[in-house]
Amino acid sequence: GAVVSQHPSWVICKSGTSVKIECRSLDFQATTMFWYRQFPKQSLMLMATSNEGSKATYEQGVEKDKFLINHASLTLSTLTVTSAHPEDSSFYICSARVFGGRGGLDNEQFFGPGTRLTVL
Amino acid sequence: AQSVTQPDIHITVSEGASLELRCNYSYGATPYLFWYVQSPGQGLQLLLKYFSGDTLVQGIKGFEAEFKRSQSSFNLRKPSVHWSDAAEYFCAVGLMNTGFQKLVFGTGTRLLVSP
Numbered sequence: 001g002a003v004v005s006q007h008p009s010w011v012i013c014k015s016g017t018s019v020k021i022e023c024r025s026l027d028f029q030a031t032t033m034f035w036y037r038q039f040p041k042q043s044l045m046l047m048a049t050s051n052e053g054s055k056a057t058y059e060q061g062v063e064k065d066k067f068l069i070n071h072a073s074l075t076l077s078t079l080t081v082t083s084a085h086p087e088d089s090s091f092y093i094c095s096a097r098v099f100g101g102r103g104g105l106d107n108e109q110f111f112g113p114g115t116r117l118t119v120l
Numbered sequence: 121a122q123s124v125t126q127p128d129i130h131i132t133v134s135e136g137a138s139l140e141l142r143c144n145y146s147y148g149a150t151p152y153l154f155w156y157v158q159s160p161g162q163g164l165q166l167l168l169k170y171f172s173g174d175t176l177v178q179g180i181k182g183f184e185a186e187f188k189r190s191q192s193s194f195n196l197r198k199p200s201v202h203w204s205d206a207a208e209y210f211c212a213v214g215l216m217n218t219g220f221q222k223l224v225f226g227t228g229t230r231l232l233v234s235p
């Protein structure tokens with residue numbers, strides 16, 4: 001249980017195009033999803049916190065107009081990288097927080113496998 | 121500001137030998153502490169967590185960690201390493217003022233296991 005999927009697992013796009021990444025909680029409802037960015041050989045940096053039905057909260061320094069987040073349901077959040085540029089190439093990872101403290105898992109985040117974005 | 125330090129960028133351990141990965145945190149309140157493992161190209165898997173109570177916590181795959189408040193440390197240990205343990209390990213602190221939702225990660229330690 002508590003599985004999080006991401007789609008696609010990797011994507012290559014041309015500079016200036018937009019890319020959408022999906023994050024799904026497969027067997028639980030997630031009131032909150034998080035989006036992280038990980039550069040090679042570096043740690044995960046939180047980009048934004050996404051709550052179902054409300055606007056995402058972005059971390060300082062993250063451009064909200066460039067990284068559009070939509071959390072339309074309790075099982076799906078999307079991250080759209082708009083007008084992507086080579087410097088946006090990175091590994092994007094989402095996580096989901098269990099709703100309602102199922103099985104004592106409250107406050108635990110479950111991570112997706114990540115999406116490798118390469119912008120040419 | 122909250123921060124997590126993992127002083128070892130990479131560590132090499134012989135298979136069957138013991139392992140200790142260091143983690144120090146800087147946080148003004150009682151921390152929620154986590155250790156995650158990341159295999160190449162994959163997401164993070166939770167190994168163990170500390171919220172309160174017994175300062176020695178047991179996790180999956182034979183890992184354990186000890187919370188030492190006086191040293192602001194939460195070191196990860198395993199008595200006998202297996203080749204399959206080779207991966208990247210991240211220590212993280214959960215921030216209380218956001219209901220423990222926000223995680224701050226260390227820079228990670230890459231574990232290499234030699235035959």
